[in-house]
Amino acid sequence: MPISSHITSVPVSVDEDKCIAHKGCTVCVDVCPLDVLAIDFVKGKAYMQFDECWYCMPCEKDCPTGAIHVDIPYLLR
Numbered sequence: 399m400p401i402s403s404h405i406t407s408v409p410v411s412v413d414e415d416k417c418i419a420h421k422g423c424t425v426c427v428d429v430c431p432l433d434v435l436a437i438d439f440v441k442g443k444a445y446m447q448f449d450e451c452w453y454c455m456p457c458e459k460d461c462p463t464g465a466i467h468v469d470i471p472y473l474l475r
């Protein structure tokens with residue numbers, strides 16, 4: 399069974415060049431029903447703090463800059 403504990407393997411990735419959390423955006427954090435997204439206030443960027451996801455997609459759809467990509471597992475597509 400593959401081990402997916404490393405931080406780069408989480409299903410939701412944030413393009414830090416596009417993320418405008420440093421300007422006060424918290425849209426993805428606000429819309430996530432699982433509260434798994436957070437803002438890193440040191441970097442001023444959003445990130446996935448817990449590796450859980452319902453693949454419900456509002457974070458990706460509502461992000462004003464298109465910074466979020468949700469990697470939907472093949473079996474759920």
Ligand code: SF4
Nearest residue numbers: 417418423425426461
């Ligand atoms: S919604 Fe997009 S721009 Fe806003 S904090 Fe989240 S990733 Fe960054």
Ligand code: SF4
Nearest residue numbers: 430451452454455457
């Ligand atoms: S797809 Fe849904 S559960 Fe997963 S991070 Fe985005 S809003 Fe949260």
